[in-house]
Amino acid sequence: MAVYANYAATSPALSPAVVKELCEYLGGVHLNAGRNFEGLEAEAIALRARRAIAGLFEVDDPLRVIFTSGATQSLNMVIHGLVRQGGHVLATSVEHNAAARPLENLRKNGVIELDWLQCGPDGSLDAEKVRNAIKKNTRLLVMTHASNVLGTILPVTESFRIAREHGVLTILDAAQTGGILPFTMGKCCDVLVFAGHKGLGGLAGTGGFVIGEAASGEMRPWMSGGTGSASHSLDMPDFMPDRFEPGTQNTIGILSLAASVEEILRTGVEKIRDRERGLSARFLSGLAGIKNLRPCGTLDPALSVPLVSVVVRGYDAGEVSRHLFEKYGIITRSGLHCSPLAHRSSGTFPGGTVRFSFGSGTKEKDIDATLEALAASSFHPKR
Numbered sequence: 321m322a323v324y325a326n327y328a329a330t331s332p333a334l335s336p337a338v339v340k341e342l343c344e345y346l347g348g349v350h351l352n353a354g355r356n357f358e359g360l361e362a363e364a365i366a367l368r369a370r371r372a373i374a375g376l377f378e379v380d381d382p383l384r385v386i387f388t389s390g391a392t393q394s395l396n397m398v399i400h401g402l403v404r405q406g407g408h409v410l411a412t413s414v415e416h417n418a419a420a421r422p423l424e425n426l427r428k429n430g431v432i433e434l435d436w437l438q439c440g441p442d443g444s445l446d447a448e449k450v451r452n453a454i455k456k457n458t459r460l461l462v463m464t465h466a467s468n469v470l471g472t473i474l475p476v477t478e479s480f481r482i483a484r485e486h487g488v489l490t491i492l493d494a495a496q497t498g499g500i501l502p503f504t505m506g507k508c509c510d511v512l513v514f515a516g517h518k519g520l521g522g523l524a525g526t527g528g529f530v531i532g533e534a535a536s537g538e539m540r541p542w543m544s545g546g547t548g549s550a551s552h553s554l555d556m557p558d559f560m561p562d563r564f565e566p567g568t569q570n571t572i573g574i575l576s577l578a579a580s581v582e583e584i585l586r587t588g589v590e591k592i593r594d595r596e597r598g599l600s601a602r603f604l605s606g607l608a609g610i611k612n613l614r615p616c617g618t619l620d621p622a623l624s625v626p627l628v629s630v631v632v633r634g635y636d637a638g639e640v641s642r643h644l645f646e647k648y649g650i651i652t653r654s655g656l657h658c659s660p661l662a663h664r665s666s667g668t669f670p671g672g673t674v675r676f677s678f679g680s681g682t683k684e685k686d687i688d689a690t691l692e693a694l695a696a697s698s699f700h701p702k703r
């Protein structure tokens with residue numbers, strides 16, 4: 321039986337309750353009478369999803385939840401919308417390319433100055449590095465909540481507190497932690513970016529961001545277009561959420577998020593976190609007894625999200641991943657995981673690692689089967 325150990329990339333299946341809702345929606349007729357008609361279906365679905373996500377991140381105003389096609393689009397929108405010519409931006413050395421590439425592109429084009437805050441080989445960061453790196457023209461701090469390569473949770477609350485004391489705007493990339501770690505956005509950060517298809521359990525092509533008051537006043541719409549509101553003007557509306565939601569929205573995707581996040585709230589994120597930590601702990605302690613494998617990251621499930629990157633000494637990561645899939649039906653993700661920066665930080669560039677990541681459908685027997693497969697594969701040191 322196949323074992324899916326690639327939750328950090330995407331959740332493999334929607335929950336039965338979500339599928340039921342989506343089927344009912346797909347079987348219906350959807351009349352579009354324009355936006356902003358009270359009670360209209362797409363608006364009502366979006367509001368339901370905004371409320372669920374506002375509940376998840378403990379935000380007061382659901383209209384501050386903006387939907388996009390995912391964390392990548394969100395990061396592009398908020399980074400481009402918040403930077404200014406000549407401004408200095410800080411980001412960590414474990415960012416995903418979804419943040420790193422737009423930042424690097426802005427640097428190459430002479431728009432921003434950019435500095436990477438160096439994390440340790442295990443992905444950890446001393447928040448005081450933020451204080452030392454802030455300059456007079458520092459405008460933005462972009463930080464992933466947890467590395468998608470090492471799993472390590474970054475000290476975001478402390479780092480953002482220091483940044484905000486210096487008037488620096490803060491963006492949190494919560495792609496790896498949404499629905500997996502409890503988090504109160506509150507005054508912690510100015511923008512929180514989420515992916516819909518990972519821990520939030522929605523369809524691929526969903527995600528968004530939650531934007532606080534200070535940032536929404538500063539952020540220029542990076543995408544513009546029709547909103548069905550203030551249509552007399554060639555400018556984007558100045559009210560939320562329309563200011564940042566041009567075009568026809570992905571209602572079926574947004575419905576998947578509404579239904580899935582409501583389910584997460586019913587279960588409780590703490591409960592989800594504790595269960596998945598238990599799976600990581602089981603995996604890590606099993607790995608310790610298998611020769612020639614080197615797990616990367618903090619190796620402490622309490623300090624990380626449920627993923628473990630492994631180096632098999634002397635073996636190509638892709639070769640190991642393929643072997644696990646072809647011989648045992650175990651699905652992992654190998655290589656650089658769209659984060660060359662994190663691999664450079666951990667010393668696993670350019671070879672990469674084999675990443676095992678667990679989620680809502682992972683059972684203890686899946687962990688045990690994976691460990692047995694690794695042990696039986698006897699990866700002997702190559703000369």
Ligand SMILES: Cc1ncc(COP(=O)(O)O)c(C=O)c1O
Nearest residue numbers: 390391392416418468495515527
């Ligand atoms: C930390 C991090 N940020 C951003 C993304 C991009 O997410 P999306 O697929 O929603 O664009 C990912 C996806 O792997 C990620 O792990």
